[in-house]
Amino acid sequence: MxxxxxxxxxxxxxxxxxxxxxxxxxxxxxxxxxxxxxxxxxxxxxxxxxxxxxxxxxxxxxxxxxxxxxxxxxxxxxxxxxxxxxxxxxxxxxxxxxxxxxxxxxxxxxxxxxxxxxxxxxxxxxxxxxxxxxxxxxxxxxxxGGLRIGVSSRLAKQALADFGETDITGIEELWHGLSPPYEMLFAWLEGRAEKPVSAAASPFRPVMLSQPLEEPDYGRITAADYAAEWKWDGIRVQATVERGVRRLYSRTGDDISGAFPDLLDVMTFEGSLDGELLVARPSSAKGAPKVAAHEGPPRDDIVVGTFSDLQQRLNRKAVSAAVMKKHPVFMRTYDLLQDGAEDLRTLPFRERRQRLDAFVAHLEPTRFDISPFVAFEGFKDLAAFRREPPHPVIEGLMLKRWDSTYVPGRPKGPWFKWKQDPHLIDAVLMYAQRGHGKRSSFYSDYTFGVWTGPEDHPELVPVGKAYFGFTDEELKLLDKYVRDNTTERFGPVRSVRAEPDHGLVLEVAFEGLARSTRHKSGVAMRFPRVSRLRWDKPAFEADRLETLQAMLG
Missing domain, CATH: 1.10.3260.10 (DNA ligase, ATP-dependent, N-terminal domain)
Incomplete structure (x- = not known):
């Protein structure tokens, strides 16, 4: 011990x-x-x-x-x-x-x-x-059960891969078929035994991620080489069914099935889907935009909710019938990784999407859909679509090479994400201060930062402070997070644990950005506010200072 x-x-x-x-x-x-x-x-x-x-x-x-x-x-x-x-x-x-x-x-x-x-x-x-x-x-x-030591499950798996001098992908695909104390796994990693054969049905398949689209890459985006899709504002998930076992995974490989039994109930297929989890209601619900169909005009039967609606379903081990009825979830599919027993990841994206069309056609339409392509002739068309997307739950565009295979990790070139301008960034909570008046018992004023320095040894630099933009219920969650993750105290201010693999990501909205000699970061935000809490996003995926500097021009 x-x-x-x-x-x-x-x-x-x-x-x-x-x-x-x-x-x-x-x-x-x-x-x-x-x-x-x-x-x-x-x-x-x-x-x-x-x-x-x-x-x-x-x-x-x-x-x-x-x-x-x-x-x-x-x-x-x-x-x-x-x-x-x-x-x-x-x-x-x-x-x-x-x-x-x-x-x-x-x-x-x-x-x-x-x-x-x-x-x-x-x-x-x-x-x-x-x-x-x-x-x-x-x-x-x-x-x-709450270590809070700044180590994610995936970081521990990477340490295992380093220990065994192997690729993390192999460990992730085995993981859900193993159980403590993992003696067969260690025997393989030490070269004393063969690689274990996963006995688990519906294993996690490490996801493929995109790179931000930057100006030097604009010229390579052509309709002949790339497909364009909307970037929907939900959370990335993987829905897998094998031998009757149904599982829903987050993009980091966490099994989140328990929070979404209403989706699992209609996963009547054998295979593995990659997509975005959203909240969708019948079209009689007012105030939310319609979900677009794969081809043709928007669908009339369902409307998609906001990320705030989806938050009501996140970070729960179990969910009540009332919450499921009020916030029913929907999966907008992007890719087909497994069709029955056939692994499709080595096929080009164009062929996988054709297979996806046929696959989703047999699924419950109020729970599954296909991410629609955005037809374009030239890059100027994409820029116009990005400036004025058809729905507020769209946060930009995804661009994928037609010939790209499905490769775990974040390869440079096959997939790009092109988020809307401006002014949204993902930052990491660094400090919290008690509020005033009704908020005097809560830590409600938040200083946040972005990453700077080398990729293998980044550090956070503060770029702003916000004290509104969240609900009273979210304030209670934030206050608890601050108390649970305090590292130092300075009078009414607490320093919050903020490391690449342990930190709370805040999506911050702001109306403008200016250069500043008074701030270490060199930038000052105008009217920043917390747009949403990104409980699902790893801290190391928050934005870098270079992103803000690029906004200054």
Whole structure:
């Protein structure tokens, strides 16, 4: 347990992506099975410890400390695990390191997995007495399931790939067929066994991403070489059905099926679709634009909702019937990756789209559609479409080579995205300050930044501050996020964890941009506001300072 605690401590204190990768790869080399496998499961969210819940931990704490004093401490620290780890009155503080009765990570996981809800808290209490503050913190983060160490599931998989000197794509395609402590996976990565054969039905297939279209590339975009589609304002998903198993994945490979059972119910196919998840209602609903058909005039039967509507469905493990009825989801398909047992990813895009037309024709039309092509003769046509798209839920254009195969990652050239001008950027939350009046108990004023510096060692530079543009419900979520991810305090201001693989992306709208010598970034925004919260977007995909500088001309 102590080695796992040391890993967590070092990951928290290491800001660089490459540094975190090296820490994890070194840990996998140095720590034997099954300990390293359970650590991997904890980092990637693969453990489900049901015998201990946060309320039980609070009850344990109240047995050893005045409840009011603990409440004040918790309010100041803002994190339950950190608070208990710091104030727990252990009789052995300072002695845990080097003790021979400290539990291993494998001991903790296996014993809690077998424990009842009555036994679980007492096991944790016993271990808290035997661990030092660092070990207590690791234990509590483990049992509550929220490590918050700036490491995404995909970054941990990349560390595995580095450790095994292999490509991450192979690990991602195997992942959902594996289970902790991943001994077969480690044996393969160390060269002691053959590559495991995934037994999981409906595996995730790593997605293909696009590059921003920049002026030097304008001349290569011709109708003979590229197809144009609208860029819809939802979240990228992959819908896969194999041997009757239905799964919906985010673009980073997280299984989000539980939040969208209404879509899974109508996934009556065998194959894998790539597309955009939106909210769509019958056309009797007013105030939202019609969803365009693949060919011909707009459809009359459904209308598509805004990203705010979709947010009501995101980040949920389960969803009520009332929410599903109010915000029914719809998948606008872009690509067909698997048709039955046939893998189509090596086929050219033109052929995959022809196969997609035939495939989607048999699906429920109020839940599945095809992303329509935008007919154009020259680049000037595309520029005009981009300036005035037909629907407010469109944020630009996608441009895809007709001959492009489906390649995981972000290759340069096959696919481009051309977002609308101006003035929207994706920035990362860096600092938060308490508000005033009715907002005095909430962290409601937000400083945000964009990336600068080398690609392999980027840093954030502040570019603006906003305190409106979000709803009261979103404010509560933002306030909780700030408290859960505070790294430093400066009076009423909190510094929020903001790293390439751990941070909250804010879509920021603003009315103008000017050069400024008073700001480190060299730019100043006019009337910035939070346009939406991008819970689905990894922090490293936020915009760079060069994007803002280009807007200045």
């Amino acid at each position: 102590q080695r796992f605690a040391e890993l967590l401590d070092r990951l928290v204190l290491t800001p660089s992506r490459n540094g975190k990768l090296k820490l994890m790869a070194d840990y996998f080399r140095a720590v034997p099975d099954p300990e390293r496998g359970y650590a991997l499961a904890a980092i990637t969210g693969g453990l489900d410890i049901r015998s201990v819940k946060p309320a039980m931990l609070r009850a344990l704490m109240v047995e050893r400390m005045d409840e009011v004093l603990f409440g004040y401490s918790y309010d100041y620290v803002g994190d339950l695990a950190e608070t208990i780890a710091l104030v727990w009155p252990s009789p052995h503080d300072g002695e845990a390191r080097g003790r021979n009765d400290v539990p291993t990570l494998a001991d903790v996981v296996t014993e809690l997995d077998a424990a009842t809800r009555a036994e679980g808290p007492r096991l944790v209490e016993e271990w808290l007495d035997r661990l030092d503050s660092s070990g207590r913190y690791a234990l509590l983060k483990l049992v509550t």
